[in-house]
Amino acid sequence: MAKILIxxxxxxxxxxxxxxxxxxxTVREALDQLTVRYPNIKKNLFNDQGKLRSFVNVYVNDxxxxxxxxxxxxxxxxxxxxxxxxxxxxxxxxxxTAPALSNEEVARYSRHLILPEVGMEGQTKLxxxxxxxxxxxxxGAPLGLYLAAAGVGRxxxxxxxVVDASNLQRQVIHGTSDIGRKKLDSAGDRMRDINPNIRVxxxxxxxxxENALEILRDYDIVVDGTDNFATRYLVNDACxxxxxxxxxxxxxxxxxxxxxxxxxxxxCYRCLYPEPPPPGLVPSCAEGGVLxxxxxxxxxxxxxxxxxxxxxxxxxxxxxxxLYDALEMRFRELKLRRNPECPVCGDHPTITKxxxxxxxxxxxxxxxxxxxxxxxxDAIELKRKLDRGDNFVLIDVREPHEYQIARIPGAxxxxxxxxxxxxxELDLNGEYVMQCKSGARSxxxxxxxxxxxxxxxVNMTGGILAWSDKVDPSVPKY
Amino acid sequence: xxxIATEPWExxxxxxxxxxxxxxxxxxxxxxxxxxxxxxxxxxxxxxxAGEQAARYELRPEDLLEADHQARARxxxxxxxxHSHPDCDAYFSTTDLKNSCPWxxxxxxxxxxxxxxHANSFLPDxxxxxxxxxxxxxxxx
Numbered sequence: 094m095a096k097i098l099i100x101x102x103x104x105x106x107x108x109x110x111x112x113x114x115x116x117x118x119t120v121r122e123a124l125d126q127l128t129v130r131y132p133n134i135k136k137n138l139f140n141d142q143g144k145l146r147s148f149v150n151v152y153v154n155d156x157x158x159x160x161x162x163x164x165x166x167x168x169x170x171x172x173x174x175x176x177x178x179x180x181x182x183x184x185x186x187x188x189x190t191a192p193a194l195s196n197e198e199v200a201r202y203s204r205h206l207i208l209p210e211v212g213m214e215g216q217t218k219l220x221x222x223x224x225x226x227x228x229x230x231x232x233g234a235p236l237g238l239y240l241a242a243a244g245v246g247r248x249x250x251x252x253x254x255v256v257d258a259s260n261l262q263r264q265v266i267h268g269t270s271d272i273g274r275k276k277l278d279s280a281g282d283r284m285r286d287i288n289p290n291i292r293v294x295x296x297x298x299x300x301x302x303e304n305a306l307e308i309l310r311d312y313d314i315v316v317d318g319t320d321n322f323a324t325r326y327l328v329n330d331a332c333x334x335x336x337x338x339x340x341x342x343x344x345x346x347x348x349x350x351x352x353x354x355x356x357x358x359x360x361c362y363r364c365l366y367p368e369p370p371p372p373g374l375v376p377s378c379a380e381g382g383v384l385x386x387x388x389x390x391x392x393x394x395x396x397x398x399x400x401x402x403x404x405x406x407x408x409x410x411x412x413x414x415x416l417y418d419a420l421e422m423r424f425r426e427l428k429l430r431r432n433p434e435c436p437v438c439g440d441h442p443t444i445t446k447x448x449x450x451x452x453x454x455x456x457x458x459x460x461x462x463x464x465x466x467x468x469x470x471d472a473i474e475l476k477r478k479l480d481r482g483d484n485f486v487l488i489d490v491r492e493p494h495e496y497q498i499a500r501i502p503g504a505x506x507x508x509x510x511x512x513x514x515x516x517x518e519l520d521l522n523g524e525y526v527m528q529c530k531s532g533a534r535s536x537x538x539x540x541x542x543x544x545x546x547x548x549x550x551v552n553m554t555g556g557i558l559a560w561s562d563k564v565d566p567s568v569p570k571y
Numbered sequence: 572x573x574x575i576a577t578e579p580w581e582x583x584x585x586x587x588x589x590x591x592x593x594x595x596x597x598x599x600x601x602x603x604x605x606x607x608x609x610x611x612x613x614x615x616x617x618x619x620x621a622g623e624q625a626a627r628y629e630l631r632p633e634d635l636l637e638a639d640h641q642a643r644a645r646x647x648x649x650x651x652x653x654h655s656h657p658d659c660d661a662y663f664s665t666t667d668l669k670n671s672c673p674w675x676x677x678x679x680x681x682x683x684x685x686x687x688x689h690a691n692s693f694l695p696d697x698x699x700x701x702x703x704x705x706x707x708x709x710x711x712x
Contacts, residue, residue: 098639098643100639100649100674101603101642101648101649101650101674102650102673102674102675103674111643136697137673137674137697146697147699148670148671148672148699149672150632152632152636155633155636157632175636175639177632177635177636177639178632178635178672178674178675179630179632179670179672180596180629180630180635180652180670180671180672180675181620181627181628181629181630181666181670182627182628182654182664182666182667182668182670182671182677183594183620183626183627183628183664183666183667184594184626184656184657184659184664184666357621405621405622
């Protein structure tokens with residue numbers, strides 16, 4: 094025979110018995126026996142529809158039947174059944190203080206309001222919520238559009254960039270007529286056009302160790318749409334220190350990642366990648382390219398996670414790294430665990446304030462002196478050398494598909510990755526000028542040649558972009 | 572009427588003040604004596620609400636189950652739940668009512684600027700539509 098333990102308050106209905114023995118093959122049958130024997134207890138356990146009341150939890154031994162077979166959970170006859178209430182509360186009910194939705198908002202959000210998981214309560218949560226987006230670029234574009242449309246009441250944007258023609262292939266929040274405008278203004282206008290009920294806070298700055306805590310402190314959720322490791326670690330550490338959820342996304346070429354870090358007891362970005370890759374190993378989107386549609390899907394995943402956290406529904410993407418491959422059209426998932434040894438979110442954190450992330454990522458400080466002249470020439474000087482017919486070789490270290498877009502006349506193509514095996518074809522005493530798109534890869538080529546004993550090697554600063562700006566505007570910029 | 576003895580009362584106030592500015596919660600054990608209740612023991616519990624806890628609390632059912640076991644083992648009854656309202660009066664809010672249970676006394680402690688200010692006890696109804704004030708006696712110093 095199974096035994097039902099009766100909570101104190103219900104013993105008035107069981108003639109003061111603190112436990113009642115029942116037979117019955119399932120929990121439902123056992124509870125039915127109880128209510129047949131003591132009819133007055135029924136109203137306390139079941140509602141008018143005969144369903145267990147929302148505050149009633151039933152445990153078989155130490156297991157909640159919600160995680161077994163609910164009220165169909167089988168009994169063998171030796172179990173102890175406990176009736177345990179669920180209790181919660183709080184000083185302010187959302188509905189007590191929240192601004193009511195206007196008729197215009199009720200009409201606007203009607204497809205949300207008819208979802209029981211959202212409803213008036215959820216829409217009000219969205220309205221009271223605040224989210225800050227780091228970057229109004231590829232990921233920031235879909236994020237800004239959807240968070241605004243969904244009715245997130247206050248959205249912060251941190252960005253210092255202006256809209257460039259090369260952004261428009263993916264940053265759909267900006268239009269052709271916005272070229273040259275601040276991304277903050279362009280994105281803000283578009284979001285307020287979609288939904289005038291929201292507030293947009295603009296931070297015209299790069300996120301730095303000096304301003305990050307101050308800016309992020311004021312928001313419920315941080316969404317990371319950055320394109321570089323230094324800022325990504327900065328956002329991660331700031332969120333760990335402030336204990337704010339960090340909705341992460343990143344994109345490269347045809348692949349993307351997303352996760353939710355520093356949320357509840359979940360892991361952080363450093364639990365996944367304790368250290369950044371060496372500078373230059375992972376190219377940026379500007380160097381490596383990106384499918385314009387890719388940030389759309391990753392940014393919308395981030396927006397979905399932000400909305401779920403606000404609404405408190407579903408299963409957040411915490412402790413899981415979602416990997417997306419557009420070419421294979423495949424999603425994969427890796428399990429992540431919080432690392433107890435993590436320097437920022439572990440049990441004994443060693444990083445308790447923000448550090449210098451440029452240095453941490455092995456990059457020269459933002460305001461570094463330009464490389465000494467003699468190791469570098471600019472586009473004008475290169476043009477003069479070519480016109481004079483100096484005896485030197487111009488090597489273009491970009492990829493063949495880039496060479497097809499635009500080239501400097503007379504340049505010899507040796508992609509950076511193939512340079513090592515072509516070194517023997519080059520003359521140790523010859524004069525070389527290395528050139529790429531913007532001057533970064535060609536600097537690495539200069540370093541490589543110098544390490545291999547070449548004396549007379551210089552970098553062309555600004556790459557073919559500078560060539561187009563300063564020498565030959567007919568060369569297209571990409 | 573519900574009366575709280577000195578020892579559990581000090582425990583409840585200390586738990587509430589230490590948890591400030593967040594809400595605290597816990598269970599009260601004691602005896603029923605006709606219509607009146609005497610709390611002889613308080614069990615502080617962890618606020619399990621997943622989110623900002625300054626104005627929300629949640630009790631784990633497992634913790635309540637454990638408290639019920641403890642009460643039985645010592646011949647006591649689980650008779651009430653307590654929680655705090657930081658910088659807010661000790662009223663029974665809509666959130667409190669919608670997540671309540673009619674079997675217990677709900678004692679709410681108002682904590683103002685980190686210090687105990689006043690308290691009230693409530694008896695919610697089975698449909699979670701209203702809560703009746705219950706006379707509450709605590710030791711005055």
